[in-house]
Amino acid sequence: MLVKRLLLLVPLAVIVLLLQSYFWVPTFSDQVKGSDARLRQYIEGSIGDAQILNPILHTDASSGRIVSLVLDGLIDRDENLNYRGRLATSWEIYEEAYFVPRPGGPSAGDLRERIGRARAAGQPEWARNITRAEVIPPAEEKNILAVPKGRGQRGFDQVPVAVAYPERVKLTLKEVDQDLFDRLKALLGPDAFATDPAPYLKSELQGPARQRAASEVHLTEHNPVIVFRLRKGVLFHDGHEFDSGDVRFTYEAIMNPANLSPRVADYEPVKRVETPDRHTVRVVYKRLYSPAFGTWGMGMLPEHLLNAKALAEEARRRNQDPAKFTMRDSGFNRHPVGTGAFRFLEWRSDEVIRLARFEKYWEGAPNYEEYIYRIIPDPLTQELEFYSGSVDSYSAEPHQVRRLRRDPRFQSFSGLAFGYTYIGFNLRRPPFGDPRVRRALTMAVNTRQIREFLLYGEGEDITGPFVKQSDHYNHGVKPLPYDPRAAERLLHEAGWKKTNGVMRKDGKPLQFTLVTNHGNEVRKAIAVAVQDAWKRVGVPVQVDLVEWAVFIQKYINTLNFDAVILGWQMGLDPDLFQIWHSSQTGPGQLNFVGYSNPRADELIIKIRQEYDLKKQVGYAHELHRIIYEDQPYSFLYVSKWTALLDRKIVIAEKGPDGKTRHRKITPTKTGSHTFHFNKWLKLPQVPELEG
């Protein structure tokens, strides 16, 4: 019976056909089945897809990862987290300073004379730092100010503001000196400088807008200057040579309002970018702002592909209006061209981004021929892809670390994250105004236990707001001990008495609400552990879990909370202005705990104005100690990451005799194992290596 047979045979045939395909698929231990190309590829998994592959436009981590491989910046960090040159071979930083003499006081010429004499005599000592003093003629500076529109209207008006400067004195300094004007006051007399901006401002604005405009008048002005010397003969992936024009173009593209670049805030302090020749870039800043240096690690765009002419041509090619066509619309953002070690091949949305090594990379081409960035939205899926050999690295969850470290198939690396988790107290509200209460609350919590049981030991203590492995972190600050008895004593000292197991003052119990966001299991568990610990010292606390958006909008931004559990991700730059300066305590700002300490404010400003690493570290250590003593946060821990790699991946280097040697991947001092990524290679079998 044909139909009967078909009903049995067709399904059987389909199943057999499908199942035999198993024998053609590579496995973890035999990744070269079919083709050995897999050995020359590095495959990384990512939760999210990239959004826009343009260094001046992207805001997400995935785009950042790809962009950093395709486009090199002028500088980056070396093994010890110090700056090193990439597209720039070297740089120098000096300062140009200006001031307006007080009207009716000594003239600019007189003041210049006096400074010149001090410089010639080398008395006082700091005057040796001045290489040049000159008088510059009156000049008018024009600026555009964004002023909020009138009441009931949204948006901003772009208002031109002009400042007419009289004769000024210009000083050139070998090294940036943030105390220059204080020193000059000592030399020239306390009222040598003009103090009232009003006579110089030319603007029709009134009221608060006029005050904002007045801040555009700089009676004394520090202009730090960075001069980058660029590497010669560096090529973009399309063969065009990289030069200083590309650096200036990248800066201009960021500042071009049509591009809506999210990096505008980083480059706003730049006054101008000059290119004296093809391999020199001179960046002049409006004011002292040392974090600005690190921003030059951003990828450099190719001017010849993205300038106005190129964009207009692209618009015509794609039949779009050239007037409306901006860099955001350009095909470049899905097909970037840079000077990096890998050149872009293809991007299939939500699936994969493929890069190929750039054979003419200035530092020598990487070992891997291909870099593949796979989008795998589910963490478990990522883990399984790692086990089956189709992803090369995996970040282990804390609870997996112990097991996976022992697995003979993998090699593992661990390090400290750049960030920390903390309990923040609203210092505006009693009883948190009293530092003794904050110290007591910190001492009542056993952070060791939190690390042990909630993080499976994958965390370390932290006492301050800097990256723990950076120089700015003060290892001399010792964490407060876990000591509930001492905590109770401190509360007694602060006037709280324990009755019926609850701390009370004037009959009122010490109780408050601890809020954190929903969806973070670790924070939720911490909240419960902390609640229990505080209850033991007589502080009953209510725990609230709220949705992230609500948490930020209704609690943090409106400053409506007692205590919160949160975490900060940090960069390496020690600028703490936004999070710790007392001017940043308003609604919607980041110093939402309301921390305010005049000495800390002073140090924060000094740190962001200091260009000398040693001095900066000194300030940072003091600031670290002050913040820890004030305990506006209860610093809980910094978590550890653990990355796993297939054990078949090694570092392959050519020795002086031309033979390739293999050695184990070793992490740098700061824990980064990917530092030598360009030398990595996968072998067909797990190699026998020493070390």
Place this chain on the structure above:
Amino acid sequence: MFAFIVRSVFFKAVTLLIISVVSFLIVHLAPGEPSQIDPLNPRFRKEDIARYREAFDLDKPLHQQYFLLYKKLFTGELKSFKDNQSVLGKIWTRFLNSLPLFILGTILTWCLAFPMGVGAALRRRGLFDQSTTLLSYLLISLPGFFLAYLLIIGTVNWLEVPVLGIHTFGQGDAPLIYQVNDRMWHLILPSLLGATGGIAVLSRYVRGQMIEVLDSDYVRTALAKGLPSDTVFYVHALRNAALPFITMFGLLLPGLIGGSVIIEAIFAWPGMGRMGYEAILSRDFPIIISLNFISAVLVVIGTLVSDILYVIVDPRIRL
């Protein structure tokens, strides 16, 4: 017949209009902004946010936005918020990725469900019938993602082979036969999981239909007449029992675009379902609304096609 088609096309157009309004409103009235103009992002200044809103037409009144959006959709100008790519182009590439899953899933469903249903009907209350019943109910009641994880973890741990994505990465240089088989291997689990629900339900239907037909008079007559039982079961009975299922082809159509959000997300399959899911997460309004509208169109066409198929295969029905 003609009058029926004209009438139903008219009513279906009205339905589509209502769907277009409702889906537009649901997306816009739900809280949250497209991730590109997230006011929570501390890096954005107020004027930047205002400029973004203007660029995406979000500053206009709702009814204008509605007309602009559908106008752009029909002229093919509509672009995704997320990456400025043409929405229709994106949907088309994703559709091509989802298509093999859909085809193999359909083949598996029909290939397995028919023998299962027919076999169970012929051996009513026998061991085969009981076990397929159990299996069907298991497949219906087990959540797809749970089964998917069990299967994936089992395969990866025991066989050490990749199962996720469209193909194994790094196989671009392998001989063709490796590549073809590799792609086939990657299709098996997701399409099987996509088909489980269909297999379970369809085999139940087939069994029910078959039992109904087997109980009818003409089957008894044929058997009494002394025809070989195989001829009676597989020619006379099966043909009649299978009739209603032909109309199901029309209803397959919407499945083409829906894809399976969960299966595609778990298997890292860059198909339509996952695109829709991601569009919802990043509040990519143009993609969400277009997908919604296109699938509504397909549902409407599907029901129309199945109505018409009904008439063609079963002349007793008149419209």
